[in-house]
Amino acid sequence: MDISTERFGELNGEKVNKITLTNDNGVAISCLTMGALWHEFLVPAADGTKQNLILNYNTVAEYYSNGLCTNQVIGRVAGRIKNGKCEINGEQVTLPQNENGNTLHGGPHGFNTYNWSFTTSANRNSISVIFQKQVLSAVDGFPGDILVTVIYTLDNSNNVTISFNALGDDKVDTLFNPTNHVYFNLSNRSDLASHELKINSDGYLELDEKLIPTGRIRHGEGTAYDFTKGANLYEAIQQNEKGGFDDAFIVNGPGKAVEPIAVLRDTQSGNTVTIDSDRNSLIMYTMNDDLPDVHFKRDNGRPAKKQEGVALEAQTLPDAINQETFGDIVLPRGAKRSYHIKYTYSNDKNNLN
DSSP: OEEEEEEEEEETTEEEEEEEEEOTTSOEEEEETBTTEEEEEEEEOTTSSEEEOBOOOSSHHHHTSSSSOTTOEEOSBOSEEGGGEEEETTEEEEOOOOBTTBEETTSTTOGGGSBOEEEEEEOSSEEEEEEEEEEOHHHHOSSSOEEEEEEEEEETTSEEEEEEEEEOOSSOOEEOBOEEOOEEOOSSSSSSTTEEEEEOEEEEEEEOTTSOEEEEEEOOTTSTTOOTTOEEHHHHHHHSTTSSOEEEEEESOTTTTTSOSEEEEETTTOEEEEEEESSSEEEEEOOOSOBTTOOOGGGTTSOBOTTSSEEEEEESOTTGGGOTTSOOOEEOTTOEEEEEEEEEEEEOGGGOO
16 A cells, blocks of 8 residues: 655645555545545556546646536535525524525635645555644634544545544534535546446435425436436436436435445446445536536546536535434534545446446
């Protein structure tokens, strides 16, 4: 196993480091200090090279030149908070609004905008990079100052585990519902035509015109939203009357918590990523708009294509603080909270369609 560090560039006058973790199987991940973002998920390819399973860019500046939040750590609260307002244990709170009058992905100064400090650690079977940041209320507009630690761990079973940890302010309650906004394309294609997706889901949220949950749950059986037994993702996008997905699926329902929340598989190469999470939602976003100003590294200078990748974000259901049954995202004063997402890489070339 190996850990290496190098300078990746700079943004806004701050030096950005790249940390690469490589296991004994030749699988590697790299992360950048800016946004504590996941830059590469490298796996051995059939031709002896390494294939990156996630979309990325050549420079750190490109990660911040568009609104995709590509592979960035999102917080304090992932998703949208309606009207940037909520009540936390009886206290009315107003948060910075940054999208259609709502607070999106932690507002304009969320976790993804920080350059994080880091350390590394290693043992016989796993290696980690540990990012840490004191997040100040005066900067991001959420109540209280919290200490946040994000740990990426790669082990010899080809698991990539992201742990999100927070220590609350000892004077005030706040919110904590982080995720990683990672985009996958497991193939060498510039679309999702060979991707099959299975989601361990009991239903999905009905959303209003601003993508805020109405509180109602819809069931996808027999529709484009039915991924319970696995479905071709490209075909589901074509069948969706909205022309793609930007939706919250409910996962880890009663009796299903022992199952992965999702399995994404490329039926041409056999590349498979299995996702496990300890929370109740998987957000799927399929890049539904034209992207003429986005240039992913894999495209060698060509503009990105609409629906070139799929973001799969594990978190507590969006706008949970304003919905009684969606889950508890309050970080009580002085308390600690930890959440985990695990991505397992495998390849079964002998079981291709």
